[in-house]
Amino acid sequence: MPDHAATLQAWLEERDVRFMRVVWCDNGNMIRGKAMHIDALTRQLHQDFTCCGVGLSAAQQAISVVADVVAPGSGLGPVGEVWLVPVWETVQMLPYAPGQARVMGEMVKDGQPWPWCGRQFLRRMVQRAADRGLVIKAAFEPEFYLLRRDDDLIQPADTSPFAATLAMDIHQGVVMAIADALSAQGLAVEQYYPESGPGQQEISVRYTDALAAADQHIVYRETVKAVAYQHGLVASFVPKLFEAHAGSGCHLHLSVWQGDGPGQAPAGQRNLMPGENGGLSAIAQSFTAGLLHHLPGLMAITTPSPNSYRRLQPHCWSGAYRVWGMDNREAALRVPSNLNFPSPTHLELKTVDGAANPYLALGGAIAAGLDGIALSTPLPDPVQQDPGSLSEAERRDRAIDLLPQSLDEAIAALENDAILLDALGKPLAQTHLAVRRAELAAMQGMTLEAESKLLLDRY
Template sequence: MDSANLTARGVLAVAVTFVDNAGVTRVKAVPVSMLANAVANGVGNSPSFDRFVFDDSITGGPVGDLRLKPDVSKLTVLAAQPGWAWAPGVRYDQEGNVHPGDSRGLLVRVVGQLAEQGLSARAAFEIEWCVSKGEGDEFVPACSGPAYGMTRLTELGGYLHDVLGALATQGVHVEQIHPEYAAGQFEISVAHQDPVTAADHLVLVRETIRAVTINHGLRASFAPKVVAGGVGNGCHVHLSLWREGENLMGGGDGTFGLTAEATSFIGGILSRLPALLAIGAPSVPSYQRLIPSHWAGAFQAWGLENREAALRFITAGSPNLEIKCFDGSANPYLALAGVLVAGNAGITEGAMLPEPVDVDPAALEDSVPLPNHLAAAVEAFTADLALITTFGPELVDAITSVRKNEIELLSVLSPEEIVARSRWSY
């Protein structure tokens, strides 16, 4: 879409976003008249953004510069923010190479590595968020109906109508929307896409929800925990593996119809879940959400339609894997890159799957719990050769630096204080 068309549609500026290693979506914006220059030359962007923590403290120095370039093939006029358009960005170094710390660039590269093996993936996110009244820092549920109750939809029907309308105008295919368990909580599911588009859509959907929420005089949080002791916000990943137009998660001779490649792919993810939590459940409050018997997937287990297993296998419709232990503080590009690397490593290793679990894993004596604190996940991540080799030393160092800084920052706080500090960062 050229500048003249954007101007004709009333667009004055384009927001170019990137997601940092703390999972916060950051932005640089350019007037429409400067869009062509931004595409060609980029917008200045400090590499220190790699080391931003959720509270905007910085673990790195001020020296250096990158160029943030919008991917205009994904440019979208924003329905809930008149005068604005959006495009995801990729950061480049001064020589024109993709910055090794750029998470979207990493995901593009990982998808390319799969393609070299004749494989592709389809992915989608289930996005949970909580809606609060007013502008204060406390969370006050914006509706009072029961969990999953029609009452909640009735109370906020106009708000949800506007969310759906904005997303439809922007070309995002919504599959379902409904009230969730926690007070003031809702969930929206969007259609499967290629992994890069899926991650782009997660950013677009969240910021669209945020804009509509503000327009209604409300406040939205996608944080893993909004109220200490309550049910948190997940950000579940749905994933399927394909070769030559065939879904490898169905039609095979393995358990539940899995093919051999899909079995090893899931096996690679399952075995690496502790390490993957460092990028899929990457914040200190993530581990207040990741507790047994809360449908959060707190055990290193898989099962058919088992909502307590970290990996829920689904056969209805197009067979796919749901990763339940990830949450809204994750950078979606890092999260998808990580699971694809883990799955691909599983194929290389010929990984096998244990027996599926058909009960709540908490009821079994031999169930293996996932890490219950961020430091354990970071330790597992830095010990996993497949992940750190593909991510590269610069990105691995930045990720671990941000995680360790957050751990230290929040180490002396109570669960209630941790939630209060992080509630509105996501």
């Protein structure tokens, strides 16, 4: 990747770039960007490569997805400007937008990292793990619907059931185009199948280091929506679009690795998740226990929309109870087993969806897991059945909790979680909570149909 002005200029000229999008993801999980024309970018490169960027109103981090207005109580307002600085190692051509490139941006003020920046929050949590000699690897596993817009009606693009090969044939063109565009941007596509809902899809990509995993998810969402649009379709990651059909999760897969020691190459990293006899190692148990302990508050970050809680219901494979289990798809934390590899290799956090800012969701999960490691938090026994099938007395005896059933419950839990609030930092925590409260207030009493129309093009 370009590392100074001359190589970047050559890279841009070779690819005939005319616009460079500098992209960020805000607290409402909208992917936003400002595009620099090549002439303006060239002038900046000649002046100072390290100070390239675009100006941005500080209040942009306090905007809700419901309306482009500043959320009350966010701590931000009309006064204040930050600088959105390109992270040049993330620059990529956009295969679906000829002549345009994208680069991830980080927010800076007075030459210093700005505490409201979500990407820098994740960077801090990655460093917190590194300070313990650990590397966190991750991948987001999004589900999305392909839809047709007929006047004011939104309909699934097909009516096929789970994994139907007919659905593969119906959507062969758009799915191939999405996969090719993802591959062209460096994402390793691993698996595709039609999901449970009509028109619902899942295309999984390979895990990578945490910061790159969140970047990958931004690339993924942008690419899926853009390519679908070019095929006359609407792609949506909204958690719950249709009452009678499956919701869309965005499960977060996590693993803890031993960091590189002095003089070690990345190949020296080792996955620390597997323990003896196909179980979790001691460090993986503590990491999992930390996630479970902080999960109610974490959900205000990972499932942060009122719409999220229409999906998070018992018997829906969405993780409505605060339990973990081996291969248990009703558990909030599933530990997948492997037949052909050391097992287990990672955790799957199911209480994540398409309303979540990936930098905040992953950073919050890391903070929770690291707290478990720091305290050697004991891991409860696994639950190897649907916890919703147990009686209330059985769940009480086994300390099985129903997770927050509404956004206001999750917000209250986060407000009382000192570890997560400290990790976010007061400015980011205050603004994130204000944005989500504004969304909660604006969507109060909405029908599912109204929510779907409102959120359809947001995420």
